[in-house]
Amino acid sequence: MQGIVFNLLEEVITRSHGVEAWYQMNGVAGITASYQPHAGYDDGDLIRLVEAAASVLSMPKREVLRWFGRSAIPLLAERYRGFFLGHADTRAFLLTLNDIIHPEVRRLYPSAAPPRFDFKSVPDGSLRLGYRSERKLCALAEGFILGAADHYRQTVSIDHSICMHRGDNRCLLVLHFSPMQEP
Numbered sequence: 001m002q003g004i005v006f007n008l009l010e011e012v013i014t015r016s017h018g019v020e021a022w023y024q025m026n027g028v029a030g031i032t033a034s035y036q037p038h039a040g041y042d043d044g045d046l047i048r049l050v051e052a053a054a055s056v057l058s059m060p061k062r063e064v065l066r067w068f069g070r071s072a073i074p075l076l077a078e079r080y081r082g083f084f085l086g087h088a089d090t091r092a093f094l095l096t097l098n099d100i101i102h103p104e105v106r107r108l109y110p111s112a113a114p115p116r117f118d119f120k121s122v123p124d125g126s127l128r129l130g131y132r133s134e135r136k137l138c139a140l141a142e143g144f145i146l147g148a149a150d151h152y153r154q155t156v157s158i159d160h161s162i163c164m165h166r167g168d169n170r171c172l173l174v175l176h177f178s179p180m181q182e183p
């Protein structure tokens with residue numbers, strides 16, 4: 001796992017819950033590392049930090065990952081504007097993952113192993129997104145999708161009926177998009 005993921009997690013936690021919560025999570029997780037963005041780290045560190053966050057924040061692990069992904073998108077959009085520009089909506093952005101965003105991630109972070117996606121547009125306007133990763137961080141992917149929808153001022157509902165956590169060979173997320181309702 002790339003250090004930038006840990007840096008984003010630290011920033012999301014400290015912005016929302018304070019630096020003390022981050023230090024408490026590190027203590028619970030038994031982690032003393034300082035993460036450098038371009039370096040690679042053991043995936044287990046992220047899992048331990050998520051488990052610690054679940055304990056410290058009183059949230060299920062899956063919800064910690066979704067919250068983290070959703071909260072990280074504004075930070076990513078600020079740092080990597082080029083990835084977000086030129087897309088009319090969330091669907092257009094997601095369709096660039098395999099061909100534009102992940103190749104650039106691998107260029108910037110040579111040891112990165114981003115997930116693999118497949119896409120199928122459905123006549124009802126939904127998008128079927130297949131997710132494959134040995135890390136099985138599909139809840140994090142859901143959070144990133146929700147954050148991207150927020151960024152593009154859309155609402156997305158996610159039907160996640162096929163999942164690697166239930167023994168399937170990939171996750172299948174069916175995404176339904178609509179404009180964000182104004183208050």
